[in-house]
Amino acid sequence: MKRAGRHLAAMLAGTLLVGGCGLPDVAGLPLxxxxxxxxxxxxxxxxxxxxxxxxxxxxxxxxxxxxxxxxxxxxxxxxxxxxxxxxxxxxxxxxxxxxxxxxxxxxxxxxxxxxxxxxxxxxxxxxxxxxxxxxxxxAEVEEVLVALGMLLNGGGLAQLKTINEELAKALDGREPEAKDALHQLDTFVGGLDQQKADIVRAVDSLDRLTGQLSRQRDVIGTALGSLAPGLTVLEDQREQLTLALTALGELGRVGTQVVDQSRDDTLASLRAVQPILEQLVKAGDALPKSLDFMLTFPFPPNITGAIVGDFVNLGATADLDAPTILSNLLVATAPAGPAPAATGGAQPGKSNPGTGGKSPTKPPVTTPPLPGVLPLPCLPVGGVLPPGWQPPSGCDLPKGCTLLPPGSVAPPGSLLPPGGIVPPGTVFPPGTVLPPGTALSPGCLLPPATGAVTGRQGGLPDVLGGGLLP
Structure with a gap:
């Protein structure tokens, strides 16, 4: 006992000595x-x-x-x-x-x-x-021991034994199937892992959808409440709807029989109608216009605006411009085809001894000069003007009238004949064919007819001298 007391006193003295000395300075001695x-x-x-x-x-x-x-x-x-x-x-x-x-x-x-x-x-x-x-x-040691104690005492360790035994009995003799199932599960899990981003995106989209549905809960509840009366009506009319669907099925069956039996006749009728339809397509807008005119034949469709009671107000406009009349007569009586050349041409199979085997030259057809407002009679009627054409001698074009070759810059007011065929209203006779793309300068255009009536009177010399124009 005395020896134990001496040891205890020594230990206390050592402890007090250490406490009195204190800890070393962290800046000098090791910590x-x-x-x-x-x-x-x-x-x-x-x-x-x-x-x-x-x-x-x-x-x-x-x-x-x-x-x-x-x-x-x-x-x-x-x-x-x-x-x-x-x-x-x-x-x-x-x-x-x-x-x-x-x-x-x-x-x-x-x-x-x-x-x-x-x-x-x-x-x-x-x-x-x-x-x-x-x-x-x-984790603390105490926490690990507590968790281990919970597992051993009440954590279901005995149940794990039962599960292990039953799992061994279930897999006994079925190892290949279990192995194949594990391989398929591995493939399935691998596919899920590869589509992780898509799955996360789908879950996020579903989350947004559920959020929208949650915010519209009242609207959805109202819509579902409104469906109740309609569902009640459908419930009451279930028998009628069933009969209607059954009758519709019977109608489809009969319609199929009719179509099968009349297929050949229907195809023949369609083939017979095809020429008529083709002609109607070719007629285009002419058919509806003719139907519109048929209702007022022989008068135009706008005759209804001129009917007053049992009278019809009709008006007529007469163009008595003498130069225009003479121009139309000239064009109507002029011979068709290109104008004869100045030197003529040899006809196959014929010769003229006096001219060295060449046919005699025919003089060009000339007509008396007409007023400047008419197409020039010295120009070819209905012919084709070759590239670089020049008017014949004695047939001068009006000042400023030139043929603009294709591709040149046409001044404002020029005329590009559609298809190269000269229309009425120019110094060239209507029907004259120009090279494609050739344009007429503004000087080749005739002044437009106004159709105005002056009411002046005069004799035949006045008409031939320019009509009854002022």
Whole structure:
């Protein structure tokens, strides 16, 4: 007993001696836990639970001590741990911190690691804070033992034995089928993994759809409530609807028989109608116009505006312009075909001894000059003017009248005959054919007829001298 008391006193004295000496200075001597001495920088880590972590605990990177815990404080429900790290230790700005244990019953320390879910970036500097989202703690031995006790006592371990035995009985003799099922399951899971993005997109779309439906719940409820009367009516008329559908099916069957039996006759009728339809298509707009004119034949369709009671107001316009009348007579009586050439041409099979085997030259057809408002009678009627054509001698075109070759710039007011055929209203006789693309300058156009009546009187010399124009 005395020896035990002496040992106890020695232990107490040693304890008091250590307490009186105190801890070494962190700037000079090594720190507890093996932390290096010297200059360093400070980092604050936030933890939801620091377990039994104490000041002067080690700070490690890859199980190498690089600093120590200087201070542990509380900010609300969050523990703030101030760490002192050696100056030469470089860590990324998004580093993570965790409270771990050296062994099963060892001391706690703070482990700093690079991020596992994202690439490192930046650098951890003095005064930096590792937020709560990047910190965690390891499981305690007590927690592991409690979980193991729950599993062994009431966690269903006996049920696992029963499940294992029944599963062995079910798979006995069916190993190939089970293996094939596992292969198919692996293929199915692989397909799901490949379509992960599509599945996530579909789930997001379904979430948006359900959100829209949730916001329109009242409208959907009103719509469903409005369907109730209609469903009631359909329920009351179920028998009639059934009979109608049955009758419609019978009608379809009879219609099919009719179509099958009359198919040949129908096709023959359609073939017979085809020529009529083709002629109607060729008629185009002429058919509806003729039907419109048929109702008022022999008068035009606008005759209805002139009917007053049992009278019809009719009006007539007569163009008594003498130059126009003479021009029309000249064109009507002129011979068709190109104008005879000045030198003539040899006719096959005929010769003239007096001219050295050539046919005699026929003089050009000339007519007395008419007023300047008529087409020139000396020009060919109904002929084709070759490229580079020049009027014959004694037949002068009006001043400013030229034939513009194809591709030239036509001045304003020029006329490009459609199809190369000269229309009425020019110095050339109507029907004269020009090379395609040839245009008539404004000087080749005749002044338009106004149809005005002056009411002047005169004799035949006045008519031949220019009509009854003022």
């Amino acid at each position: 507890p836990g093996g932390a290096p001495s010297g200059d360093g920088y400070h980092v604050t880590a936030e933890f939801a639970d620091v377990l039994d972590l104490v000041p002067q605990a080690a700070v490690k990177v890859d199980d190498v001590t690089v600093g120590s815990v200087e201070k542990i404080s509380l900010s609300g429900w969050t523990a703030r741990v101030r760490l002192r790290i050696a100056r030469d230790v470089r860590l990324p700005a998004n580093a993570t911190a965790a409270v771990r244990q050296t062994s099963l019953l060892g001391e706690k320390y703070v482990a700093l690691d690079p991020p596992a879910t994202e690439p490192p970036r930046g650098r951890l500097t003095d005064g930096a804070v590792v937020p709560l989202a990047r910190t965690r703690r390891a």
